[in-house]
Amino acid sequence: MSKTNYKVLKNDILGRYMVAARKIKAGELILSETPVLIGPQVDGPMICFNCCKGIRKAGYIFCPKCNTAILCSPKCTGKLHTEEECNALKSSPVKGEDLAENTPASFPLRCILLRSHKPETWQQILQLEPHMEERRHSPIWRRHQITVEHFLRKHKALSDEDTLNELVQRICGVLDVNTFEVRPPNSNLVVITNPEKQCLRGLYLNAALMAHDCNGNTFLSVDDDFVLTVKASVDIPENSPIYFNYANVLQGSSDRRQHLREGKYFDCFCTRCNDSTEMGSEISSLHCHRCHKGLIRVKDPKDLNSDWECSYCKKMYRRWLIRSIVEEGRRRIEETDPTNMKAMESVLNKLLQTFNNNHHLMVELQQNMIGNYMRLPPTKNNLTQKVRLCENLMNVFSKIEPGISRIKALTLYQLQSAMIDLAHKQYQDKDINISQLITKLAEAESKLKECLAHLLHEPPKSPEGRICHMALSELKMLRTSIGNIQKEVMFAEVDDKAKLKKSRRKVDREKKVSVNTGDHKEVKAEGNVKGEETAEGKAKGRRRNKTKK
Numbered sequence: 001m002s003k004t005n006y007k008v009l010k011n012d013i014l015g016r017y018m019v020a021a022r023k024i025k026a027g028e029l030i031l032s033e034t035p036v037l038i039g040p041q042v043d044g045p046m047i048c049f050n051c052c053k054g055i056r057k058a059g060y061i062f063c064p065k066c067n068t069a070i071l072c073s074p075k076c077t078g079k080l081h082t083e084e085e086c087n088a089l090k091s092s093p094v095k096g097e098d099l100a101e102n103t104p105a106s107f108p109l110r111c112i113l114l115r116s117h118k119p120e121t122w123q124q125i126l127q128l129e130p131h132m133e134e135r136r137h138s139p140i141w142r143r144h145q146i147t148v149e150h151f152l153r154k155h156k157a158l159s160d161e162d163t164l165n166e167l168v169q170r171i172c173g174v175l176d177v178n179t180f181e182v183r184p185p186n187s188n189l190v191v192i193t194n195p196e197k198q199c200l201r202g203l204y205l206n207a208a209l210m211a212h213d214c215n216g217n218t219f220l221s222v223d224d225d226f227v228l229t230v231k232a233s234v235d236i237p238e239n240s241p242i243y244f245n246y247a248n249v250l251q252g253s254s255d256r257r258q259h260l261r262e263g264k265y266f267d268c269f270c271t272r273c274n275d276s277t278e279m280g281s282e283i284s285s286l287h288c289h290r291c292h293k294g295l296i297r298v299k300d301p302k303d304l305n306s307d308w309e310c311s312y313c314k315k316m317y318r319r320w321l322i323r324s325i326v327e328e329g330r331r332r333i334e335e336t337d338p339t340n341m342k343a344m345e346s347v348l349n350k351l352l353q354t355f356n357n358n359h360h361l362m363v364e365l366q367q368n369m370i371g372n373y374m375r376l377p378p379t380k381n382n383l384t385q386k387v388r389l390c391e392n393l394m395n396v397f398s399k400i401e402p403g404i405s406r407i408k409a410l411t412l413y414q415l416q417s418a419m420i421d422l423a424h425k426q427y428q429d430k431d432i433n434i435s436q437l438i439t440k441l442a443e444a445e446s447k448l449k450e451c452l453a454h455l456l457h458e459p460p461k462s463p464e465g466r467i468c469h470m471a472l473s474e475l476k477m478l479r480t481s482i483g484n485i486q487k488e489v490m491f492a493e494v495d496d497k498a499k500l501k502k503s504r505r506k507v508d509r510e511k512k513v514s515v516n517t518g519d520h521k522e523v524k525a526e527g528n529v530k531g532e533e534t535a536e537g538k539a540k541g542r543r544r545n546k547t548k549k
């Protein structure tokens with residue numbers, strides 16, 4: 001992969017980071033790379049060394065060659081347990097039965113094995129940031145010490161020098177700080193909409209150099225072969241940093257900052273974190289219970305311990321109070337049966353008295369409700385609600401995720417499908433006429449096209465790529481359907497005109513009859529025209545008779 005699009009610089013705050021080597025347009029490819037390693041999350045399940053799918057405790061085998069790698073089945077078609085790794089494991093003192101008993105050690109062990117069979121890659125891994133000092137004495141340090149370091153030492157997989165150099169902690173730090181969340185291959189929509197099911201992490205040496213910004217300017221996708229593609233989500237000017245959002249875009253600033261501090265060891269001061277409205281999205285704002293007019297926002301976003309303030313009456317709210325209100329809201333949502341739509345609507349209405357409509361808790365709840373509407377009967381009421389929720393979410397997403405965005409694509413996909421179903425139902429029930437139906441379908445078509453403008457950047461061999469494929473055929477069908485309805489309208493108009501003409505003739509004939517009984521001059525004149533027609537008719541009749549003879 002040529003590096004003409006970006007260059008790597010270094011400074012005291014970011015360490016190494018990427019900048020655009022030239023202007024990069026939205027949608028342009030920045031880099032594409034295969035992973036050095038794929039492994040489970042720290043708390044993730046046991047996975048197959050070959051295909052990386054999760055495996056149940058009872059249903060695995062060991063690689064027949066090295067007797068150590070854990071595989072999902074003898075027929076597994078994955079390619080990640082390479083011959084080099086197999087040979088390295090063959091000579092490793094750690095055996096499969098030991099690893100199966102202590103799966104958290106398998107990912108660091110596989111990484112350490114690269115030292116012997118991929119020395120160049122190993123050197124690059126050692127250059128990645130492990131944040132050793134920030135992690136020392138922390139719970140995660142102690143955890144890796146027990147589950148990985150003690151285990152590998154016990155099984156004689158570490159030299160004294162490795163122990164002295166704290167090699168295990170260094171490797172665990174590199175993996176925790178630098179890996180990307182990836183999904184198991186051939187994942188479906190359920191996995192897309194449930195990030196907790198994205199249980200794998202991949203180490204990509206080039207992409208790991210992107211610095212973080214909560215308002216990232218890249219769009220990342222990983223296909224079923226774990227190939228990572230980084231594209232610009234918006235135009236990136238020459239020499240500007242290339243940013244990836246390490247945090248969840250749907251979290252409020254305090255949760256994102258906490259995640260970054262605890263997992264990536266820095267405090268974020270990006271434009272979104274420094275703006276109490278979070279780019280106008282108000283995704284963390286609450287209603288003021290004193291004045292009922294203003295929104296409660298963090299007073300000084302640069303101060304991580306700042307109190308909050310009403311934008312209208314300026315009442316101050318302590319930071320801990322806002323935190324506990326949000327926790328209480330979260331608890332109520334978690335306690336609500338996610339399959340019970342009435343209960344969800346009721347908790348939404350209740351929480352909307354405290355939280356602004358765009359608050360991240362409300363966004364999460366509304367996303368779950370949209371998911372539920374997919375399973376409920378498509379009544380006019382359900383479809384109207386679904387359209388309303390999707391439109392509201394689009395309004396939030398357009399503020400916090402400008403440019404090409406997966407979350408916008410998936411919401412637009414839901415939106416257009418509800419719009420189409422609703423328009424047809426309204427037409428069937430005669431709530432709208434045929435030209436209103438065409439207008440509504442055309443509106444849905446434009447949403448579907450907008451959705452495709454995002455989805456077309458997804459790799460074909462990925463869950464979103466498969467949705468893109470479906471959306472393309474749906475667009476074709478929708479266009480045909482709109483065209484057919486337009487033709488129907490045209491034919492109906494022609495038919496109407498013909499009927500009108502026919503009824504005019506009938507009226508004329510009747511008028512003629514009345515003329516014959518001795519009336520109006522005008523009618524007589526018209527009658528003359530008719531007379532000529534009759535004459536022509538007679539002539540035609542004569543011609544027909546001649547031919548017969």
Ligand SMILES: C[S@@+](CC[C@H](N)C(=O)[O-])C[C@H]1O[C@@H](n2cnc3c(N)ncnc32)[C@H](O)[C@@H]1O
Nearest residue numbers: 013014015016128129178208209211212264266
């Ligand atoms: C995935 S690494 C990026 C590569 C790393 N800079 C290097 O030199 O290897 C993530 C680390 O980069 C630094 N970093 C990235 N974005 C940052 C930001 N916006 N502010 C401060 N530090 C940042 C932090 O140290 C973070 O833990």
